[in-house]
Amino acid sequence: xxxxxxxxxxxxxxxxxxxxxxxxxxxxADAINDPNPAYRDIDAARALGHKDVVAPPxxxxxxxxxxxxxxxxxxxxxxxxxxxxxxxxxxxxxxPLVAGDEVQVTLTVENIRVAAGNEIITNRADVKTVDGExxxxxxxxxxVRGQ
Amino acid sequence: xxxxxxTLPAQDFPIHRYDLIRYxxxxxxxxxxxxxxxxxxxxxxxNVIAHGMFTMASAVRVVTDWVGDPAAVVEYxxxxxxxxxxxxxxxxxxxxxxxxxxxxxxxLVEVDLVATVNGQTVLAKARALxxx
Numbered sequence: 001x002x003x004x005x006x007x008x009x010x011x012x013x014x015x016x017x018x019x020x021x022x023x024x025x026x027x028x029a030d031a032i033n034d035p036n037p038a039y040r041d042i043d044a045a046r047a048l049g050h051k052d053v054v055a056p057p058x059x060x061x062x063x064x065x066x067x068x069x070x071x072x073x074x075x076x077x078x079x080x081x082x083x084x085x086x087x088x089x090x091x092x093x094x095x096p097l098v099a100g101d102e103v104q105v106t107l108t109v110e111n112i113r114v115a116a117g118n119e120i121i122t123n124r125a126d127v128k129t130v131d132g133e134x135x136x137x138x139x140x141x142x143x144v145r146g147q
Numbered sequence: 148x149x150x151x152x153x154t155l156p157a158q159d160f161p162i163h164r165y166d167l168i169r170y171x172x173x174x175x176x177x178x179x180x181x182x183x184x185x186x187x188x189x190x191x192x193x194n195v196i197a198h199g200m201f202t203m204a205s206a207v208r209v210v211t212d213w214v215g216d217p218a219a220v221v222e223y224x225x226x227x228x229x230x231x232x233x234x235x236x237x238x239x240x241x242x243x244x245x246x247x248x249x250x251x252x253x254x255l256v257e258v259d260l261v262a263t264v265n266g267q268t269v270l271a272k273a274r275a276l277x278x279x
Contacts, residue, residue: 027173028174030169030173031166031169031170031172031173031174032173032201032204032208033160033205034204036212036217038216038217038218039217048218050218054217056204056207056211056217057207057220057223057275058203058207061200062173062174062175065175065176082190086199086200086227087227088225088226088227088272089203089227090222090225091224092221093220093222096218139224
């Protein structure tokens with residue numbers, strides 16, 4: 001099975017609105033064993049100039065992973081998920097993601113190419129507020145290992 | 148004021164099965180290779196492996212602990228080069244070092260991270276751009 005090249009350039013509709021909560025940020029920070037008070041203490045976050053507790057630098061994966069799954073699990077895309085490994089990840093933050101933000105993710109399949117017998121897929125996930133303000137762009141490269 | 152070549156305080160991050168279960172729950176990434184040894188070894192992995200995104204999240208603490216405000220990280224990227232096996236009960240220890248690669252004209256600081264387990268590199272091109 002090989003990945004359907006015709007998906008290059010395809011964008012999916014924005015995901016349902018996700019409300020970033022203080023509780024989810026704290027849960028995620030606990031899960032990465034990071035005691036930084038900016039993730040938990042509103043006063044600490046405000047002292048740093050933020051309007052509420054901030055999300056860790058990689059928190060957006062909570063939103064972008066399900067967005068990416070739209071493509072990876074699309075039967076037409078031809079991705080053998082059992083052979084998928086995560087190759088690269090990049091976050092570009094236009095501004096900090098904070099509790100109270102209501103955001104949606106738009107996934108775009110940027111590229112699909114073959115290298116050394118593997119198929120390499122690059123996805124871009126744009127995280128925007130419901131008002132259209134760009135917060136974060138996440139780039140994921142996944143590798144479908146060859147047989 | 149950061150200068151090229153400055154080193155950031157290095158840190159060690161122990162990783163045990165418990166951490167992977169908790170990260171799976173918090174992140175929503177329930178890929179079975181991160182918690183089931185039988186399946187992980189059946190697909191050719193040495194053991195249950197850590198989520199790459201857990202490793203990425205842990206490594207950037209060298210930067211966020213250094214700068215104080217985690218939202219000062221405006222860009223962060225890594226390449227996953229080697230899976231981290233997490234045997235039970237021993238676990239693994241992720242060692243992370245950081246250094247200032249460049250101080251840009253716009254004041255942003257580029258930090259290079261080196262992440263290893265037992266001396267073997269697990270992340271390549273691990274780099275953060277920071278308002279420092």
